[in-house]
Amino acid sequence: MTDAILVVLAASTVRLAIPLLFAALGELVSEKAGLLNLSLEGMMLAAAFGGALGCFASGSPVVGLVVALACSTVVAGLQGLFSIVLRANQIVSGIGLNIAVLGVTTIAARALFGRDAGFTIPGFGKLAIPRFADLPFFGPVLFSQSGFVYAAPAVALLIALLLYRTTPGLALRAAGDEPRAVDKSGASIAAIRWLAILVTGLAAGLGGAVYSLADIHTFTENMTSGAGYLALAAVIFGRWRVVGTIVASLVFGAAASLQFQLPALGVDFLPPALLIMMPYVLALLAVSGLVGRQSPPRALALPFHR
Amino acid sequence: MTALAAILRRASTSSAGAVLVALLAGLLLMALLAPSLPNALAAFARGAFGTTYAVGASVNRAAVLALVGLGFILAFRANLTNIGGEGQLAMGGMVAAAVALKTDVAGLPLGLAVVLPALAGACAGGLWAGVAGWLRVRRGTNEVISTLLLSFIALWLVYWSVHSDALLRQPRTSATSLPESEDIPDGTMIGMLVPPMHQGIVVVILLVGLVHLAMTRTVWGMRLQAIGLNAASARRAGLSIPRLTIGAMLASGALAGLAGAFMIQGEQYNLKAGFSSGYGIDGLVVGLLARGSAPTVLVFALLFGFLRSGGIGMEIGAGVPSAVVLTMQGLVILAVAGMEFLRQRQARGVP
Numbered sequence: 001m002t003d004a005i006l007v008v009l010a011a012s013t014v015r016l017a018i019p020l021l022f023a024a025l026g027e028l029v030s031e032k033a034g035l036l037n038l039s040l041e042g043m044m045l046a047a048a049f050g051g052a053l054g055c056f057a058s059g060s061p062v063v064g065l066v067v068a069l070a071c072s073t074v075v076a077g078l079q080g081l082f083s084i085v086l087r088a089n090q091i092v093s094g095i096g097l098n099i100a101v102l103g104v105t106t107i108a109a110r111a112l113f114g115r116d117a118g119f120t121i122p123g124f125g126k127l128a129i130p131r132f133a134d135l136p137f138f139g140p141v142l143f144s145q146s147g148f149v150y151a152a153p154a155v156a157l158l159i160a161l162l163l164y165r166t167t168p169g170l171a172l173r174a175a176g177d178e179p180r181a182v183d184k185s186g187a188s189i190a191a192i193r194w195l196a197i198l199v200t201g202l203a204a205g206l207g208g209a210v211y212s213l214a215d216i217h218t219f220t221e222n223m224t225s226g227a228g229y230l231a232l233a234a235v236i237f238g239r240w241r242v243v244g245t246i247v248a249s250l251v252f253g254a255a256a257s258l259q260f261q262l263p264a265l266g267v268d269f270l271p272p273a274l275l276i277m278m279p280y281v282l283a284l285l286a287v288s289g290l291v292g293r294q295s296p297p298r299a300l301a302l303p304f305h306r
Numbered sequence: 307m308t309a310l311a312a313i314l315r316r317a318s319t320s321s322a323g324a325v326l327v328a329l330l331a332g333l334l335l336m337a338l339l340a341p342s343l344p345n346a347l348a349a350f351a352r353g354a355f356g357t358t359y360a361v362g363a364s365v366n367r368a369a370v371l372a373l374v375g376l377g378f379i380l381a382f383r384a385n386l387t388n389i390g391g392e393g394q395l396a397m398g399g400m401v402a403a404a405v406a407l408k409t410d411v412a413g414l415p416l417g418l419a420v421v422l423p424a425l426a427g428a429c430a431g432g433l434w435a436g437v438a439g440w441l442r443v444r445r446g447t448n449e450v451i452s453t454l455l456l457s458f459i460a461l462w463l464v465y466w467s468v469h470s471d472a473l474l475r476q477p478r479t480s481a482t483s484l485p486e487s488e489d490i491p492d493g494t495m496i497g498m499l500v501p502p503m504h505q506g507i508v509v510v511i512l513l514v515g516l517v518h519l520a521m522t523r524t525v526w527g528m529r530l531q532a533i534g535l536n537a538a539s540a541r542r543a544g545l546s547i548p549r550l551t552i553g554a555m556l557a558s559g560a561l562a563g564l565a566g567a568f569m570i571q572g573e574q575y576n577l578k579a580g581f582s583s584g585y586g587i588d589g590l591v592v593g594l595l596a597r598g599s600a601p602t603v604l605v606f607a608l609l610f611g612f613l614r615s616g617g618i619g620m621e622i623g624a625g626v627p628s629a630v631v632l633t634m635q636g637l638v639i640l641a642v643a644g645m646e647f648l649r650q651r652q653a654r655g656v657p
Contacts, residue, residue, distance in 0.1 A: 038454075082640070082643055082644060086643075086644050086646070087646070088643040088644050088646050089643055089646065091387065091389060091450055092594060092639060092642070092643045093639070093640060093643040093644070095389070095587065095590070095639060096636050096637075096638075096639030096640040096642075096643055097636065097640065098636070099587065099632055099633075099635055099636035099639065100632075100633055100636025100637060100639075100640065101636070102629070102632060102636075103629045103630070103631075103632035103633030103634075103635075103636055104629075104633055106627060106629035106632070107335075107339065107627050107629045107630065107633065110627055110629075111339070226458070229454070229458065232454075233455060233458075236451065236455075271466050271469065271470060272469075273462045273463070273465045273466035273469065274462075274466065276462050276465075277458065277459050277462035277463070277466075280455045280456075280458040280459050280462075281455075281459060283455050284452060284455040284456065284459070287447055287448070287451050287452065287455070288441050288445045288447045288452070289445050289446075289447070296448070300448075301448075301450070
């Protein structure tokens, strides 16, 4: 394996892991509070679309990012309406939202951007950090990426602090394990879960925006193509912990980037499909407790009735 | 007046009500997007019912959705949510194609050439769902998560099988040979009723009756319901929850697997990556809407079968994106999910 390929591999691992990481960290917050959002995919797709829309209309990627976050938060709000207010089946409503978002973004994209793909928007470029970008290996891998990559550790830290070092975080984690006890203590389960799902919406929005604003400067139908489900798998494989989720996202990113680099590495005995399916296999093994101990929040996906 | 209110209240909490609301929303969307609504509707009707071919294709699609939907309600009877119909469908299609292509079944008499690949497909789908059942029983794994993950694994297994020369990929005769399997032998294809409608339709109708009877008139069906309603008391009554859970998942997946075999042997005749795309989710929706009734599965399967074909017709004929139909489907699911709220309020006696 030559060094050049290794650098490309590591750099694309980071690049591909970042959107998953944002979404998975956001979903972690919801799941800790007892909400399961299959609509994570819809949130990401809505954000990818919103990013392109905002940027297309204003010419500014910053506006694009704001619109992206607004769009994913709307989807999160709808999921909250179903999961928290209507106490609907979270899985069913999540799937419904995904299908509806796919339909709406496809229609809207055709109406707004025209039928022919290939329109481009300004988007965010690569942001090389002076001096650090010149470091061997780490320079290209960590310090010549889009701004999203630099924001990721900060978001991870914020979410870890929220969950484990604040009072709302304590209540939030309790709401996912013992909602009845939290309710008795006088805290509002609904308010806690709303907080959680809004965090999820924003984080998933960051993840979705990466696709249209940083990776490729355009929007295509069904652009996220399952990234949301992959992020859900990352939460499971990360065993509902912050560090685990980060590692899981990086592992999934590595699997995705490896499939593109296999030919360059001269590996032809390993089918790419095997690498693409590996994250799901790992998640299945993790959720089955076949590797390590699993600890999903006890009230996950259960509507709360007083 | 009160009678009218009662009817309205019942309609507002039935699946039919949800579908109606979503269809109206879809119509509104069409009116917004289509240059001319009558043209769009005409194109929709032509795509769904216009020709014998259109009707046949819609019915074939409905048959697949019905089988997946039946599988869903069967597992749901035991309070198991099998959302992995897509993967079970894919496994069924892949294994049916493999048996048809890689074994000598094509020469067998008495219809075995057709039946054996289909049965193999059903077994494959059943086993794929059975894995989720086994994990649930042995490891306590939530079947929603496991069937979802298994679906993705199945889709990539199909992708792999048609991309690998050692597996099902057709020989590379030219640089343009697509990553697909060869056509299955003529002997393994399902015969036609009225082309393109295949004879599997008859089997589907029989299975609707059979599943209905199994769920409502057999001891097994009652036991599934018992563990679904109250697992603890079912266990105290001496029922084997592991056996019933795995059995329900096996049967549920087998129905979806059979649907996959029908798609390959009755319509597509070769295996492509993504051949099952969207069918599993549609089938899941059909199962959800039917609220546990097998005959109702058939009704919604037909509705969705024609809806999809009509949507494609509308896209080609009137330039209205078929994503309108997709949006409508999403709205149907959301309406059904949200209605649970009204139903619970009603159950508590809140007007």
